[in-house]
Amino acid sequence: MTLLSLQQLTKTFGGLTAVNNVSFNVDEGAVVGLIGPNGAGKTTVFNLITGNYQPDRGQITFAECELVGLRTHRIITLGIARTFQNIRLFQQLSALENVLAGCHYRMRGGILSAMLRLPAQQREEADAIARALRELEFVGLSEQALTVAKNLAYGDQRRLEIARALATQPRLLILDEPAGGMNEQETEALIGLIGRIKARGITLLLIEHDMRLVMRACEKLVVLEYGGKIAEGSPDQVRRDPRVIEAYLGAGDDE
Amino acid sequence: MNRIDGWIAGLCAALLLVAPLLLNAYWVDVLNSVGLYALLALGLNLILGEAGLFNMGHAAFYAMGAYTAAILNTRYQIPILWTLPLSGLVAGLFALAVARPVVHLRGDYLLIVTIGVGEIVRIALVNDVFGITGGANGIFGISRPNFFGFIIRQPQQFFYLIWGFVALTIFLLLRLKQSRFGRALNYLREDAVAAEGSGINTAYYKLAAFGLGAFWAGMAGCLFAAKMTIISPESFSFWESVMLFMIVILGGAGSIPGVLLAAFLVIGLPELFREFSSARMLVFGLVMMVMMVVRPQGLLPARGRRFG
Numbered sequence: 001m002t003l004l005s006l007q008q009l010t011k012t013f014g015g016l017t018a019v020n021n022v023s024f025n026v027d028e029g030a031v032v033g034l035i036g037p038n039g040a041g042k043t044t045v046f047n048l049i050t051g052n053y054q055p056d057r058g059q060i061t062f063a064e065c066e067l068v069g070l071r072t073h074r075i076i077t078l079g080i081a082r083t084f085q086n087i088r089l090f091q092q093l094s095a096l097e098n099v100l101a102g103c104h105y106r107m108r109g110g111i112l113s114a115m116l117r118l119p120a121q122q123r124e125e126a127d128a129i130a131r132a133l134r135e136l137e138f139v140g141l142s143e144q145a146l147t148v149a150k151n152l153a154y155g156d157q158r159r160l161e162i163a164r165a166l167a168t169q170p171r172l173l174i175l176d177e178p179a180g181g182m183n184e185q186e187t188e189a190l191i192g193l194i195g196r197i198k199a200r201g202i203t204l205l206l207i208e209h210d211m212r213l214v215m216r217a218c219e220k221l222v223v224l225e226y227g228g229k230i231a232e233g234s235p236d237q238v239r240r241d242p243r244v245i246e247a248y249l250g251a252g253d254d255e
Numbered sequence: 256m257n258r259i260d261g262w263i264a265g266l267c268a269a270l271l272l273v274a275p276l277l278l279n280a281y282w283v284d285v286l287n288s289v290g291l292y293a294l295l296a297l298g299l300n301l302i303l304g305e306a307g308l309f310n311m312g313h314a315a316f317y318a319m320g321a322y323t324a325a326i327l328n329t330r331y332q333i334p335i336l337w338t339l340p341l342s343g344l345v346a347g348l349f350a351l352a353v354a355r356p357v358v359h360l361r362g363d364y365l366l367i368v369t370i371g372v373g374e375i376v377r378i379a380l381v382n383d384v385f386g387i388t389g390g391a392n393g394i395f396g397i398s399r400p401n402f403f404g405f406i407i408r409q410p411q412q413f414f415y416l417i418w419g420f421v422a423l424t425i426f427l428l429l430r431l432k433q434s435r436f437g438r439a440l441n442y443l444r445e446d447a448v449a450a451e452g453s454g455i456n457t458a459y460y461k462l463a464a465f466g467l468g469a470f471w472a473g474m475a476g477c478l479f480a481a482k483m484t485i486i487s488p489e490s491f492s493f494w495e496s497v498m499l500f501m502i503v504i505l506g507g508a509g510s511i512p513g514v515l516l517a518a519f520l521v522i523g524l525p526e527l528f529r530e531f532s533s534a535r536m537l538v539f540g541l542v543m544m545v546m547m548v549v550r551p552q553g554l555l556p557a558r559g560r561r562f563g
Contacts, residue, residue: 050452076454084452090445094559101442105454107435111467114434115427125434129562148559168454 003028003203004049004080004172009058011044018044019055020227026172031194031204033218033235035211037247040224042207043085046176049205050082051075063171077105081165082174085207087157091150095141095160098149099132102167135163139193155186162193166202173197175206179213191217215239223247257561264512271418275411283410285526287482290417291475293518296502297424297511298471303500304508304557305437306464307444308358309366312373313499315353316469318380318491319346320476325394325486326387335481336400339474346473347466354465358458373496380488393487400481413482420478424471425511432511433560440464441509498522505546507553516554 004026011019019041026032034042047053049060051072060067067075076082081102090098107128113121136145139159144152152160158178165173178194179187187210194217198204208214214221214235221238223231225247231238238244275283299313320342327333327341357368383390400407400416407416431437439460442450451457480486498521506517528535546554 052448052452071456071458072451073454073456076452081454082452084449088446088449088452090442090449092445093441096562097438097441097560100438101450101453101455104435104439104442109435111431111436111463114431114436117430121434128435146559146562164453 001028002026003063004205005059005061006045006049007059007061009045009048009055009060011041011048011053011055017227019048019224021058022224022227022229023058024222024229024232026203026205027220028171028203029198029201030220031198031206031218033214033221034205034207034224035209035214035221035238036224036230039226041227042224043176044227045224046082046174046205046207049075049174050080073105076168076170079169079171080174081168081170081172083158083161083165083176083178085176085180087161089149089157089160089164092148094146094148095136095152095163096129096132096145098160099135099163099167100128102135102164103128103131105168132163132167135167136160138166138196139163140189155182158182158190159193162197166197170202172203172205175204175208177207177209179208179210187213268422275414280410283414285523287410287413287417289518289522290414290421291479291482292499292502292522293421293515294417294424294475294478295472296499296506296514296518297421297428298468298475299499300468300503300509300511300514301428301440301471302464302468303503304510304514305432305440305444306461307508308461308464309362310369310465310468311366311493311496311500312369312371312376313468313472314491314493314495315369315373315376316346316350316472317476317479317495318376318488319349319469320473321480321486321491322380322388322394322476323473324477324480325397328397328480329394330387332398334401335398335477336402339477342477343470343473346476347470350465350469351462354462358461358465370493370496373491373493377488377491377493380491389487391488393485393490394480395485397480397484397486399484407481417478417482420474425515428511436460436463444509501543505543505553507556509557510553510555513553513555513557520554 002025007023009019009022022045034045036042044053048055051067051070055068062078062080065078107124109121109124133145136142139162141156141159141163144156149157149160179190182190191213194204218235221233221235222229223238223244230243230247231241274286295313295317299310302308302310323342323345324335324338327338328335353372357365360368380388381391407413439455442455443457443460447457502517502521503514505521507513525535525539
């Protein structure tokens with residue numbers, strides 16, 4: 001079943017067409033990779049999905065909901081969570097507080113209930129902390145729960161972002177270069193983590209440059225170049241696609 | 256809060272509790288000013304310290320509260336303390352109305368807009384807007400607060416009213432800090448894009464920060480009107496907004512103990528060095544500059560919440 005569907009999506013910035021008539025589907029439960037050379041428009045596609053940008057043309061449908069025109073926080077509450085290419089954590093706050101951000105929209109407490117410490121608010125707060133701790137444990141950051149985010153190692157910061165996204169209890173998780181800046185060991189652990197997220201029934205869409213990770217973790221790849229889609233299919237199909245080879249290795253003029 | 260913090264807080268509270276018995280009326284009045292500024296700065300701390308929204312027009316909300324209280328009291332004979340919630344409400348609603356179109360602005364731009372709002376309010380008051388603010392002379396003849404039949408008139412009596420309110424404010428704000436609402440403000444300050452991307456309605460929380468901070472400023476304005484019995488636009492000048500901004504940044508944005516300490520230093524110290532007359536402001540300015548260079552995080556920076 002199709003969970004996310006992009007139809008003829010186009011986005012221009014001034015004279016530059018960052019995303020040009022891109023369409024693809026993400027099936028429920030799948031792990032889909034969005035790949036392509038630098039500047040191909042991958043992150044722009046992500047920003048269009050989560051409402052950070054508005055497309056000039058096209059539609060984005062998630063679980064029968066039209067996303068275009070919705071504000072980002074609304075899209076998140078519909079069941080999409082994301083991480084960012086250049087890690088965006090709440091630097092001065094603890095890992096636990098970072099993850100609690102993901103729990104936020106499922107909570108109800110307001111100003112008065114907090115000031116009065118109503119029992120319902122206290123219960124909700126305790127539940128949220130418990131859930132946040134579970135997500136930290138899931139990504140392997142239990143020990144660092146009270147560490148301030150900016151003091152975490154780089155790989156841990158990436159995993160903390162994933163924990164924060166998971167805390168929103170999404171149906172679709174969008175990861176923007178999750179292995180960026182990771183060493184081989186960390187990447188290996190990340191592939192394991194992606195598998196465990198999938199096992200929770202969460203659909204994944206990820207941008208990644210690390211081809212080993214992409215080939216092993218993804219069931220389907222979508223390849224972008226200069227804002228347009230040039231290929232789509234299983235990792236094996238895509239690997240053999242002449243247009244993809246050309247995009248990555250350059251045209252073979254000198255043959 | 257660990258045990259040492261608890262002892263320090265208890266000691267400070269005890270000292271304050273007996274201060275009116277040991278000090279003369281003049282110094283008690285200085286402490287009353289410190290208390291009012293502490294209230295205002297705690298409200299501004301929500302906007303500037305917790306949510307990271309640059310607001311240098313806080314005096315406008317203070318003025319809204321003070322004038323609401325004064326007008327209701329002098330025109331409609333409503334007891335001054337009864338106007339407390341309404342003063343807060345008017346200031347809060349005013350803040351929501353002015354913040355709504357500009358709250359998406361970032362840092363320096365928002366700062367300039369809020370300076371403009373502060374000036375507009377002051378000038379409107381001077382020009383006797385709607386014929387109810389009394390122009391440059393302001394409003395006089397505000398009645399003394401009547402606390403269940405007990406009329407508050409001495410500085411010592413005001414001391415307990417004002418500092419009682421400060422204590423209540425601290426109590427409530429500490430609780431707010433450890434809640435979904437308090438955290439949401441911090442997420443805004445740290446990274447609004449990531450906050451929105453985590454499902455937090457950032458526009459709503461920016462407005463809520465302004466509304467709640469202004470609500471407190473409005474209530475402080477009501478207490479100010481009750482204490483002075485006469486208010487005029489000059490009490491709500493741009494300089495007041497600047498002082499409050501300084502108190503929050505100097506104390507440590509987002510830190511309640513820091514804001515309280517800074518209120519004492521910024522309001523109390525110039526009084527302590529009164530004999531040096533205008534030279535004290537020179538020293539004061541210099542101290543500010545040195546502070547920002549050597550300790551940009553503030554005197555008592557906010558510390559992480561302890562869980563469990």
